[in-house]
Amino acid sequence: MVQNNDSDDILYTLTQIFINPDCILYRPGSRRVCADSVSLAGDSLGGVTAMIELNNLVVGYQGKGLTEPVSGCFDQGSLTAIMGENGTGKSTLLKTICGMLSPVSGHVSFRQNTQTDMSWLPQQADIDRSFPINVFDVVSMGCWPRRSMMAALRRQDIARVEAALETTGISDLANYSVNQLSGGQFQRMLFARLLVQDAPVMLMDEPFTGIDAQTQEMLIALIGQLHQAGKTIIAVLHNPEMVHTFFPQTLVINHRCFHWGETGDVLSRCGLFQPQAGLSLRFG
Numbered sequence: 001m002v003q004n005n006d007s008d009d010i011l012y013t014l015t016q017i018f019i020n021p022d023c024i025l026y027r028p029g030s031r032r033v034c035a036d037s038v039s040l041a042g043d044s045l046g047g048v049t050a051m052i053e054l055n056n057l058v059v060g061y062q063g064k065g066l067t068e069p070v071s072g073c074f075d076q077g078s079l080t081a082i083m084g085e086n087g088t089g090k091s092t093l094l095k096t097i098c099g100m101l102s103p104v105s106g107h108v109s110f111r112q113n114t115q116t117d118m119s120w121l122p123q124q125a126d127i128d129r130s131f132p133i134n135v136f137d138v139v140s141m142g143c144w145p146r147r148s149m150m151a152a153l154r155r156q157d158i159a160r161v162e163a164a165l166e167t168t169g170i171s172d173l174a175n176y177s178v179n180q181l182s183g184g185q186f187q188r189m190l191f192a193r194l195l196v197q198d199a200p201v202m203l204m205d206e207p208f209t210g211i212d213a214q215t216q217e218m219l220i221a222l223i224g225q226l227h228q229a230g231k232t233i234i235a236v237l238h239n240p241e242m243v244h245t246f247f248p249q250t251l252v253i254n255h256r257c258f259h260w261g262e263t264g265d266v267l268s269r270c271g272l273f274q275p276q277a278g279l280s281l282r283f284g
Ligand SMILES: Nc1ncnc2c1ncn2[C@@H]1O[C@H](COP(=O)(O)OP(=O)(O)OP(=O)(O)O)[C@@H](O)[C@H]1O
Pocket: 061, 066, 084, 085, 086, 087, 088, 089, 090, 091, 092, 093, 284
């Protein structure tokens, strides 16, 4: 394991104090936990730019693998859904990609500088909402990777936070404590933080769980805009219709095996969605 520097230690500790360590802000891929990760030497694999490459990656806990080895690339600007039954290792894979967990074996390789510039949207169930912090302050944490967390917000930082609150429709909730928010409002707040952070890679763990149709529609449109803007997005989802409609690439973890490719092919190969027949099987 590589030693961390002091500022990383302080950031990690404070993030733990604020809200669950995985959640509101964590600089993924930090050297603290990512000793197995390496940087991609070249820019281009097979004519497209690889943003994140998995090389015989096995994910799991305490040295015990949950999955068979997987190899493949998330291309720059790609929009990928991760699907699979409960407990197959989807969240574990995301956490390994962003460096919160070390691989059991194999490697995660990053295009240079990507490793320290990913944003993370956690599962709501992972979040402790009892910490007394308001919406504006949570969203402004998205500024931390660019600035010291001890530094006062500059005028342009405040403008970014206000714009993100506006885009996600929660400007009027800026002074609310996080424990006063509904599930949908909370999810909008996490998206607003993602917008402020504006990282090139965005990892989302079940971003639509427990939210109403209107919020879901708004957030999926936002993901579409981020994709259009060139972000590389990987999201764990359980709804095959949504994946089929909005996500060009899909990775399914099924019985320890991976199926990875174009969404239509993968979903029909796994028997998850047949648009003509209107047949779909919902995971989870
Ligand atoms: N910290 C941990 N230590 C040991 N095992 C864990 C830990 N966290 C999760 N697991 C186990 O790893 C397996 C995969 O968990 P993971 O959360 O990745 O599944 P998932 O595919 O995301 O599931 P879901 O769809 O229910 O969210 C589960 O069996 C879970 O019990």
